[in-house]
Amino acid sequence: MNKKDFRKHAHQLVDWMADYLENKASYPVSPNIQPGDIYQQLPDDAPEMPESFEDILEDFEKVIMPGMTHWQHPAFFGYFPANNSEPSILAEMLMATMGAQCMSWLTSPAATELEEKVLEWLRDAKGLNASWKGVIQDTASTATLCAILSARERASNFLINRQGFTGHEKYRVYSSLHVHSSVDKAMRIAGLGEENLVKVAVDNSFAMDQNALREAISTDLLSGFTPLCVVSALGTTSSTAIDPVKEIGEICEEFGLWHHIDAAYAGTALLLPECRWMMDDKVKADSYVFNPHKWMLTNFDCSVLYVKDAGQLVNTFSMTPEYLKTAQDAHVNNYRDWGIQLGRRFRALKLWFVIRSYGLEGIREKLRMHLALTKEVANLVENHKNLELMAPIPLNTICFRFVDKSLSREKLNLLNAQWMQSVNETGKAFFTHTKLDGNYCIRWVIGQTDVSMDEINMAWELLMEKLAELN
Structure with missing residues (x-):
């Protein structure tokens, strides 16, 4: 790839990146695929001759993207977030360019x-x-x-x-x-x-x-x-x-x-x-x-x-x-x-871009918004007769489960696992779990950069829909 082609394709990728950030909520949060599905679509041997950037990008869209879990999706509520932001991405581009x-x-x-x-x-x-x-x-x-x-x-x-x-x-x-x-x-x-x-x-x-x-x-x-x-x-x-x-x-x-x-x-x-x-x-x-x-x-x-x-x-x-x-x-x-x-x-460059672009007060505003959304979810769980909070909520992680006193711990653990799986399979939201005192809990972590009350309401309705189906 010569410098002229690099400039052309770099502009093309920046447009793709901007489109992705604008439309990331339209993707399934996690892919509906089985182990080996992506592997089987890849050639057995590395190419001997150069391939065009257009072909590489086409395969990226066709083969790679359908197998991605979208961590930056505003309805990604699993694990802990690995959130990003536009200033951080731009700094990463500069880091890669300077090498x-x-x-x-x-x-x-x-x-x-x-x-x-x-x-x-x-x-x-x-x-x-x-x-x-x-x-x-x-x-x-x-x-x-x-x-x-x-x-x-x-x-x-x-x-x-x-x-x-x-x-x-x-x-x-x-x-x-x-x-x-x-x-x-x-x-x-x-x-x-x-x-x-x-x-x-x-x-x-x-x-x-x-x-x-x-x-x-x-x-x-x-x-x-x-x-x-x-x-x-x-x-x-x-x-x-x-x-x-x-x-x-x-x-x-x-x-x-x-x-x-x-x-x-x-x-x-x-x-x-x-x-x-x-x-x-x-x-x-x-x-x-x-x-x-x-x-x-x-x-x-x-x-x-x-x-x-x-x-x-x-x-x-x-x-x-x-x-x-x-x-x-x-x-x-x-x-x-x-x-x-x-x-x-050169990781410090990302921190510099983020801190200067948002200011400390801009970062605090994001954090406070996440904490406020967490209180909304905690209230929803507390007011549901068949759900219980399983741990205190000092920040923005909610551990909760469905409960029924007539069921054994083993049955409840299985039921809650099935509930979370049925939600994740829709691709509309993504949760992960833990066990506290042997009890299976769904973890709802609210820390994505662009999460809003819209995603909270959607995820809650989805949880209620799938819970009703299980019951």
Whole structure:
């Protein structure tokens, strides 16, 4: 493709993108296909000769689009959203065009300094501790792994990095029963072992029980283990339960543990002063992660990790062979040393575009609108005689189910699963589920960029229609 053709096709794709954003609500939220349907439409062998852009785009429309789940659809209510926005998409286009490799200051000075500045903006706008330093990771899973590895190295005085495990270490990490699976995976990767992740009991709101945490740490100390780290959740994945991070931080300080706060989804809400009850700048923590790519209008991937002591992070990951050394190393942040990846994308550009295009108040307006819609849904559920809320609703995740006292738990679980499946099969809305205390719940997460009361009313009517059919 020559530059002239590139310009022509780029304009063509921008028109397609704009049309998609205007018409995304007209697509089925999730495709009505079976495993293998897309695969079978693709050639067995790669093309030997060049194909025209027109043919590629035609196959994209004909083969790929019918197999896509549309995460940006305003009736996407599953998982947690990975919402985007027009400014973020435009920044992504610039990132791809420049193709910058932002591993060090020298390789992209503007990328490094913009990242430092926008993360200070966000830190201050969220009311976090002003001494914390930030770095952009790809996902919260990576950020949590970085935190656990840093905790491991701090505890071993960086000997494990240099010499490996001696076989005598008996490290323990603590998290609630509703911990995200990325913590389990991090235990594997860090060499600590899944069996050394202690899952602490939760209270009636599904938040970590601080007394149970203290008891677990004390018991392990008596048994010869070395407590290493606590991962608390500012919004669990199942129900967005808020762990008591202040009290957990105090326990960690008392016992000398690393405290990592996983606020991957809910952390964006700290931009709202009325949500600062979840945590403030006095909370004792060593690291904190949140994902702008979940609820801050910034397309995937963009995860922000803040640390109390950047030196701990850098000493855990820094590796500078001769070919990476530069004259500026002593005076700048080389973010390749702040995590696992050597190569780094210019993700700060997306944050800069979003923050400047909306302003902090524009982002807050979106968040408040989502929270207001959540209250509407909660009222609908509470006023329905055969539905019940299964967890508190601190933010914008509603866990609910159909109930009938004459039916067993197993029958109710099956019925609620069938109910959700029948709704999703229509392609008009998309929900996902969890289990709380063994009870199957439908999760309704309201955080899409363009969601409105129209989609709420449509989804509610659809739920009621399918429930009536099941009954």
